[in-house]
Amino acid sequence: VSREDLLDAAIAIVSEERGAVAVAGEGTLARDLRERLRPRLADPGAGASVVIETTGEPEQIARALTSVEDLGVIVLAGPPPAEPVALDLYGDLHVRGLRMIGVRAGVAKLGPG
């Protein structure tokens, strides 16, 4: 999957969501996302309704879950982790009504939620 495909897929998801966006990670994908989403980026220190996680690191995914606002969205756009990840899906996702969307490049429309 090319970086451009990932970028387009993530942007497509975010375009269907309301609220401020935060991007987690410092790679080129993160930089490009920030550039494309600049008008919607959350102010530093402020909450975000959408967090795009670009690192694929388990700790960063867990942090994205805890940092997003209630009823918010986490977009998983980083490289897939090699192993399953331990997450508190009850406290971090279920109770708070979050949605976690795996970016699948080439799928521009990913169902409502």
Added chain:
Amino acid sequence: MLIGHFPRVYSARGGRTELHAKGRTPNAGSARSKELMIPPRARGAIASGLGWALTARGIDPAEHELVRAETIDWAWARARALRHHGHVIAGLGVMIPRPGRAELRPVELASPGPDQVTVEILASSVSPGTERAQWLRLPNAQPRLPFAPGYSGAGIVLASGSGVSDRPPGTVVAVARARHASVATVPASWTTPVPDGVEIHDAALVYLAIIAGYGVDRAGPINGESVCILGAGAIGLLALRVAVLRGAGGATVVAATRRAEPDALAAGAVRFATLDDQLEEIRAQVVIDATGNPESVAAATAAARPGGRIVLLGSPRGVTRGTPIAEIQRKGLTIVGAHISSLAVAARRDSGDPFARLAEEFLAAIAAHGIDVASLRGEACDPREIGLLYRRLARQEVRAAYLDWSVVPRGDRVRRRAALSLPRLSPRPHGLPASAVRTRAVSRRLRFALIGCGDIGVSNARAIAASANGELTISHDQVRGLADSVAAAHGCAVADSLSDALNREIADAVLIAVPHHLHAPLAAQAAAAGLHVLVEKPLAIDVAGARQAINVAASSGVQLSVCFIYRYDPAVRLAARLLEAGALGAIRGANVLFHADKPASYWVGGFSGRATSTWRSYRSTAGGGVLIMNLSHYVDMIRHLAKVELRSVAGAARTESGAEVEESVALAVTLDGGAVASLSASAATRGAPANRFELWGEHGTVRLEPDPAIYTERAIPGLVPGRWTPLAPGAPDHSRRTLIERFADAILAGSTPDVTPGDGLAVQEFIAAAYRAIETGTPTTLECGLAA
């Protein structure tokens, strides 16, 4: 007011969220103290003062939290009632005061304030998954204790507050967020009128249906889409019904077993699978995970097609160790959290009342026969047996259930309480009345001859004289002076010989109170003379003697009974009645511990020294030591109460050097039905600590020594489920007199006495088997069918 659905919100992480705290469920007690706006220092002073008062009243510290919470409820109800110029309503509610314990407790509520209604709850639904998790205190389900469980109910509006015009008294309503209680005062917006044609116990599922409906909501439009439901519990099967109602194109249910397959197919599923099946073949556009299993997200991911949505509807009970992030990304899946508390947040953000919408959709669908929830309502349970229900839930024996409050007497369910009444600072139930064990008096009297006028003979003479239907007409003893003293005390004749005493012109029955080895021969002789026989225990010193006496009595057409007087202790009689009513259920075990500190003089003259004899010291005259002399009573008690036979025995005994009969004995026993018992006794326990007798079953325990009391999870009149109740406290012990009266009743009525020859023989057989096991060091099995 949407916020009315969640009046109390808790900060999860430093106030960042308004949803429930992680792993916590809102607790009424603590929240109310906050609402009362009591300053922390004053709360502390009140709490310590209350603690002091409770300790001074002798209340177990383990109960303090419960009493504190109830006192806060008491104050809260009155504060609300005063504020709204209303009154206080009392009822009953389920409470979990500490882990592993559930019981009905009094609840007090204010009458409805503005925009509120008070509802007499007739049915409250059990959410098996959540309530089981709370009961077991599984991860993410550990509410602060004491905790009032319950979700969902239905009943009749008793009163409406100002501003409530569409729910007048008498309206049948479903109540979301109703705890398990007989009465509830709630915001009117929590209630939904129940349409005609909807059964009240089906309407009681309303909050579970809201939860399930919200889960389907979170999946987005599903009309025509393929749906997979993971989990076939109440929430899963409700979600299935809602999904089908909303036009899901084809539904597959996946569960751990096939137990729910018929139900799922009847509810509209087109396919049923288990976790062993190839879930990848399901390829559902929407997967609703209602299992509560933190690891089931992997199965959900497998069952979803690329681009699909997975709704986490069941609350995961723990951390998901294996979240398949790579697979979620590969398939481009969306995982959606759907805990009901997030609906409240969404409701505040958006317009409309989604709770009311979902409740109305559910009830209307039942009324229109769009969905059928008959199989989900489950079994009706007596709220008084909540402890039993939770125990069964823990064992996963209950798929669905509701509490049927209508079985509780209405006076206990709903009553008005005086605003000025004091809080009930005691968790203890009332004891059972001792009057329940009176015997019946008759007009005729049974004439007794007393053979043997030693210690026990004197006791029996007194009991006959005191009885309502017995009369001591003649006494006899080999020691003439002993018989004379009995005659002087009770005004009866004295027989010079045994044959003179066994005279049907003078006596109808004989009471034999002589050394053990003479029991059977004298019983046979008396029976042969045509007298009914009541013989002291044991019936004989061996089985052969017992059988001989029984055979003679049978061939002579007279009754033969044995003085097992422990049966007639008031507490034992009451216990027997309660056991017959099912208080213990199937017997699981017994524990008997007998202690005596018999002085040396006992072995030559009994406790009083009235009759000098060494017969108690020898096997040939006593048949044995503490086992036959004392434990035989308890063997009879176990048989009498448990209604099962003792089947095998292993044991050991200690005999003092130079003595012939055992001083101490320890037995391990099995009973019919798989119960086990431990019986031990000692005639030389220095200080003679208290005896113990405990018998327990699947639903409860009875303790007869010391401090007789009973504990049961069953709703038995006179008992409080989940609480120890004293048995006949303060009742005078007229055991021996009662035995005489019951025996006389039976003889005069021409019926069989309580203690049958078979009872006497069964005890004899057991004693013989126990001695055989001790002597051989080998467990001994008793033959079946000993008892007549």
